[in-house]
Amino acid sequence: MKIFKDPEKMRDWARKMLLAKRKVALVPTMGYLHDGHISLVDRAKAKGADEIVVSIFVNPVQFGPNEDYEKYPRNEKADLAKCRAAGVSAVFLPSAQSMYHADRSAFVDEGTLSKGLCGAKRPGHFRGVCTVVAKLFNIVQPDFAVFGEKDFQQAAVIKRMVRDLNFGVKIVLSPIVREKSGLAMSSRNTYLSAEEKQKALTLSRVLFSVREGEIKTPASVAAKLKKAGLVVDYVECVDSETLAPLKRFKPLSRVLVAVYDGKTRLIDNVEVKNLKQNKEKK
Numbered sequence: 001m002k003i004f005k006d007p008e009k010m011r012d013w014a015r016k017m018l019l020a021k022r023k024v025a026l027v028p029t030m031g032y033l034h035d036g037h038i039s040l041v042d043r044a045k046a047k048g049a050d051e052i053v054v055s056i057f058v059n060p061v062q063f064g065p066n067e068d069y070e071k072y073p074r075n076e077k078a079d080l081a082k083c084r085a086a087g088v089s090a091v092f093l094p095s096a097q098s099m100y101h102a103d104r105s106a107f108v109d110e111g112t113l114s115k116g117l118c119g120a121k122r123p124g125h126f127r128g129v130c131t132v133v134a135k136l137f138n139i140v141q142p143d144f145a146v147f148g149e150k151d152f153q154q155a156a157v158i159k160r161m162v163r164d165l166n167f168g169v170k171i172v173l174s175p176i177v178r179e180k181s182g183l184a185m186s187s188r189n190t191y192l193s194a195e196e197k198q199k200a201l202t203l204s205r206v207l208f209s210v211r212e213g214e215i216k217t218p219a220s221v222a223a224k225l226k227k228a229g230l231v232v233d234y235v236e237c238v239d240s241e242t243l244a245p246l247k248r249f250k251p252l253s254r255v256l257v258a259v260y261d262g263k264t265r266l267i268d269n270v271e272v273k274n275l276k277q278n279k280e281k282k
């Protein structure tokens with residue numbers, strides 16, 4: 001497995017792969033890898049990638065001034081071992097200095113899908129995400145890139161960026177991987193105390209009820225989360241493609257939630273199947 005820290009060396013290797021007509025897939029991550037990340041690698045394999053590049057970069061420009069950039073968990077050695085075991089061809093591990101000039105002045109901004117939900121709560125976040133993903137696409141020039149539905153809004157924003165800026169990269173989405181308890185896997189779960197982890201279980205439980213059509217409005221989701229001691233950042237139901245807000249849950253819409261569990265911000269989402277409402281309508 002190749003390990004590149006220098007963006008130019010990463011680019012040289014990727015160009016060689018391109019010229020050799022190898023199908024290259026990129027899996028962008030911030031590291032502290034778990035089975036959710038590895039499922040994206042597996043998805044890349046299943047989609048026919050000849051070479052899989054995993055980027056591991058805690059991107060400073062997508063964190064707000066009071067967010068967890070400094071304390072974001074990092075474990076290079078364990079990450080490399082997991083990538084090796086998963087059959088990754090190359091890991092791109094750039095430093096912040098090698099990715100960003102101190103006087104940088106060009107950014108990528110998406111103007112619609114990134115404005116609500118996490119974008120409203122984390123100003124500048126998606127500008128940071130779009131900028132780093134555009135840079136990674138330019139460096140690696142993959143045939144396709146795999147993103148997790150765990151960050152549903154991020155995936156929609158990236159798809160729009162790719163469409164509107166003519167990136168020649170296909171975007172593949174992969175489902176959320178959960179702990180047995182239902183909790184969506186996240187590098188940030190490591191912040192949770194045992195008690196907070198217990199509280200966090202309500203998040204997936206409530207979303208599963210939404211999925212099955214047992215809970216029908218954002219307000220009742222919020223009430224259940226609050227009752228469990230979680231602080232609701234937002235609960236919204238949106239159209240899966242446009243992310244336009246919907247008042248009531250309907251089949252194939254997406255319900256997205258962000259909560260604070262103590263100091264830790266957790267996000268999760270589900271697609272609404274709404275079985276009960278469907279039955280009622282029949």
Ligand code: AMP
Nearest residue numbers: 029030031036147148150151176177185
């Ligand atoms: P992160 O390292 O948290 O920035 O995530 C990197 C990529 O992994 C993103 O595309 C995420 O959506 C995806 N990801 C993170 N957690 C999960 C999960 N539990 N299941 C599936 N994909 C995930």
